[in-house]
Amino acid sequence: MKFLLAQLSFVLAAFLFVSCAEKPDDDTLVVGMELSYPPFEMSDQNNEPTGVSVDLAKALAESLGRPLRIENIAFAGLIPSLQTGKIDLIISSMTATEERAQSIAFSDPYLDTGLCLLVSKDSDIASIDDLDQPGKAVAVKQGTTGHLYAMDEIENAKVLALEKESSAVLEVVQGKADAFIYDQMSTFRNWRRNPEATRPLLVPFKKESWAIGLRKDEPELLAQVNAFLASFRADGGFDTLGNRYLAEERKAFQELGFPFFF
Numbered sequence: 026m027k028f029l030l031a032q033l034s035f036v037l038a039a040f041l042f043v044s045c046a047e048k049p050d051d052d053t054l055v056v057g058m059e060l061s062y063p064p065f066e067m068s069d070q071n072n073e074p075t076g077v078s079v080d081l082a083k084a085l086a087e088s089l090g091r092p093l094r095i096e097n098i099a100f101a102g103l104i105p106s107l108q109t110g111k112i113d114l115i116i117s118s119m120t121a122t123e124e125r126a127q128s129i130a131f132s133d134p135y136l137d138t139g140l141c142l143l144v145s146k147d148s149d150i151a152s153i154d155d156l157d158q159p160g161k162a163v164a165v166k167q168g169t170t171g172h173l174y175a176m177d178e179i180e181n182a183k184v185l186a187l188e189k190e191s192s193a194v195l196e197v198v199q200g201k202a203d204a205f206i207y208d209q210m211s212t213f214r215n216w217r218r219n220p221e222a223t224r225p226l227l228v229p230f231k232k233e234s235w236a237i238g239l240r241k242d243e244p245e246l247l248a249q250v251n252a253f254l255a256s257f258r259a260d261g262g263f264d265t266l267g268n269r270y271l272a273e274e275r276k277a278f279q280e281l282g283f284p285f286f287f
Contacts, residue, residue, distance in 0.1 A: 130243075
């Protein structure tokens with residue numbers, strides 16, 4: 026009997042040891058982002074995450090003394106993933122809106138931008154009011170603030186909600202949509218890629234700010250994130266990211282007379 030008990034004790038101890046060894050590191054900071062929005066969220070030639078938001082997440086994790094894991098999640102799935110505990114934070118060029126703030130908490134803003142229009146080059150559209158007319162069509166990316174704006178404010182034009190940014194741009198390039206509602210930086214970059222077919226209206230018709238998304242029941246983490254953002258900005262971290270990933274855009278916006286984002 027003593028021998029049997031000893032065997033059982035050994036097996037139980039071995040089981041507990043294996044269970045503990047296989048338990049994931051609960052201290053890992055899991056950040057969700059959609060890696061399809063260069064230069065903020067993207068993958069390099071080795072399919073590794075890179076970009077402004079990736080570097081920001083790395084700096085944040087280092088400041089917290091926590092290992093980092095990045096989860097590539099479709100933009101529309103980021104908030105559900107945060108709410109269900111799959112990820113700890115959202116750092117994915119997400120605009121802090123009143124609607125989203127009903128579901129999640131947001132950090133202090135770290136970037137200012139706004140919604141504007143990419144229109145067909147030969148179009149007579151000069152403003153959002155010109156777009157919202159019968160017979161017009163506007164493209165938006167699903168789940169973005171451009172999509173939300175169109176659902177709330179566009180009454181007369183046809184709204185084409187598409188899954189990918191590139192698909193929305195293609196609608197304008199091919200003349201199937203009169204305009205694409207998106208953020209200032211992306212509108213500028215999409216125009217530079219398609220100057221023969223598009224024209225940018227870069228003055229925002231609706232100003233926005235990007236922030237880091239968190240669950241509402243984690244005030245301590247929120248305080249840590251806000252402290253990090255303030256310190257990172259004071260130490261020139263955002264200037265470094267701008268020079269690393271957005272040097273061309275910074276110069277072009279200065280020449281056009283638009284304030285830069287960071």
